[in-house]
Amino acid sequence: MILDDIYGVILERRRNPSPDSYVSALTTKGKDAILKKIGEEAAEVIIASKGLDKQQVIHEMADLWFHCMVLMAEEGLSHSDILKELEDRFNKKKEQDTSGCIFCNIISKETPAGIIYEDENVMALEDINPQAPLHVLVIPKKHIPTSLGLTNRDNELIGQLFQAANKIATERGVAERGFRLVMNTNPEAGQSVYHIHLHLLGGRPMHWPPG
Ligand code: AMP
Ligand code: ZN
16 A cells, blocks of 8 residues: 555655655654644645645645654554544444444433333343243443453443342342353344343253254
8 A cells, every 4th residue: 555655765865864855854853744644635635635736735635644653653653543443433433323232222211111220330121032931131331342342441341231130030040940041142142132232041951062
C-alpha cells in the first residue's frame, strides 16, 4: 500500500538525514515544527474546502495526511496503529448496532417477555420454548452478539451472569438436584439469537453428551 511506502521513506529520511530531503529538514527542527506544519496544513484544507476546486481539496488533504505521518514517525507510531484504531471503532459500532435484536427489545421493554429477574447489568426471562421444566435465559443487558465478542472488559459481567443463574436455580429449587448452564455459539451449536445468553435448564435429569 502507498501508505507503507511513504512511511518507509519517512523512517529512512529520519534515520539517514540527507541535506536535500524535506522530511529530514523538518524532523531535525523537532516536534514543534512538525506540529506547526500540521496546523498550517489543516488550515489549508479548510480554505480549500471552502472553495469549489475539488482537486485543490485533494491536494491539501494529501499534504495534511503526509504531515500526520511525519508526526506518527516522531511519536513512534505508524499508520497501521491508526488504521487499527479505526477498525476497532467500526467493529465496536457494529457491535452496538442493536436494532432488530429481540433481546435488546426485551431489555428496553419494547417487547413483552416473562422477565423473572433484573438488576443493573443482567436480566433473566422464561424461555418461550422451554426444553425442561425450568428453562430460563440469563442475558447481559449489554449487546454482545456471541461469546466470541467477549473481552477483558466483560469479565465481571460474565461473573454476574453466572451468579444470577445460581440465584434463580436456588430459588427454583434445582440447585441441589442439579441444573445445566449452556451458552450456544454460532450456527453448529444452534445459536439462534445473536445476543449472548446463558440457558439455565433444570427440573429433569439431563443427558450427556448433549444432542
Ligand atoms: P439459542 O438458540 O441458544 O440462541 O437460544 C435462543 C433461545 O431464545 C431459544 O431457546 C428460544 O426459545 C428463546 N427465545 C427466542 N425468542 C424469545 C422470546 N421472545 N422470549 C423468550 N425466549 C425467546
Ligand atoms: Zn441485543
